[in-house]
Amino acid sequence: MSHVLTLNAGSSSLKFALFTAEAEPRALATGLVERIGTTPQLKLKSATGGVLAQARLELPGGRDHAGALKAALAQLRHHYPDARIDAVGHRVVHGGRNFAAPLVLDDAALMQLETLVPFAPLHQPHNIAGVKAALEAFPRATQVACFDTAFHRHHPFVNDTFALPRGYYEKGVRRYGFHGLSYDYIAGRLKQLAPTLHDGRCIVAHLGNGASMCGMVAGRSVASSMGFSALDGLPMGTRSGQIDPGVLLYLMDQEGMSPGAIAELLYTKSGLLGLSGLSADMRTLLGSDTPGAREAIDYFTFRIRREMGGLAAALEGLDAVIFTGGIGENAAPIREKVCAGMHWLGIEIDAAANAAGELVISTPLSRVHVMVIPTNEELVIARAASALAGSGAASGATA
Known part of the structure; x- marks a missing residue:
């Protein structure tokens, strides 16, 4: 069965989740590696909330995001040995002026994301580190970036600009807004409920x-x-x-x-x-x-x-x-x-x-x-990754 892995890399943490790759993905497990770089700890829970694993880690490959991902994958392999990762969805904080929808990542796209580091210096590098770690772990899977700024890219000009000389706006100094993945989910859920x-x-x-x-x-x-x-x-x-x-x-x-x-x-x-x-x-x-x-x-x-x-x-x-x-x-x-x-x-x-x-x-x-x-x-990311992988991307790999 095909699966989607979602990753949300922070400065000292890595949230991850395993979903079925369907039109409406179903969560199987969620996890967190926190305190990366100091005393990393991992917790993995089933979709029903039961704790599957909880331990302090000696991360393989060093105390970094790549090591955190390896530790997370080891637990997923243990508890879900038949999981096949066809797509990896990443939360990326900043999409700049141009990225207003989920994006299949390749070398060129990754280079564009790296140019946005000055716009989110304390977030973007860790998101990119998570992408690079996943590319190494799943070289044949479809890697999809989902942007926190994308939901806000349709603002009217008065809510998008600062009262600075216009040249700065053209260079990208504007109001981007964040938490867009959360707002995207709430908008969809509200449409269902009311x-x-x-x-x-x-x-x-x-x-x-x-x-x-x-x-x-x-x-x-x-x-x-x-x-x-x-x-x-x-x-x-x-x-x-x-x-x-x-x-x-x-x-x-x-x-x-x-x-x-x-x-x-x-x-x-x-x-x-x-x-x-x-x-x-x-x-x-x-x-x-x-x-x-x-x-x-x-x-x-x-x-x-x-x-x-x-x-x-x-x-x-x-x-x-x-x-x-x-x-x-x-x-x-x-x-x-x-x-x-x-x-x-x-x-x-x-x-x-x-x-x-x-x-x-x-x-x-x-x-x-x-x-x-x-x-x-995570569900918003899984939906996007599942949809783009299903549109004809690469074959998967086991977790």
């Missing part, structure tokens, strides 16, 4: 360690809270979110900070971690009674409300709000704090439904429907 809402004006809040919001009309992205980079918009676990560019000039001129030091500050020391002085994990903050934790939560929810108001203006109205992502799906107190300040927009939530994490958490009298829909980026 077609009328899908055809209207919706705001999707993808809230997790990385967080953003997207305004959609009829399932298409109109505006996003993230812009040129994955730093913009909402505060995140360790990322700052929106910041006055003058602050960056001050840090260079007055604090003598280098670009590298500023990047480290904005990407790894800010956000919920920086504000709270405690943790980047929302679960830890919600369980803490320290002033820093409370203030970090207050700022996080305030920025969500502020962004929601701006996106509603961009949409010229609002019919639905969808919460997704690790925080959006699981943190009822965050959803409550966000919605409690939005009565003026027509949002009224049911406290019991919200606490239970039900699909619909708005009251019958709420003018805006509020829902909680779990996301599934």
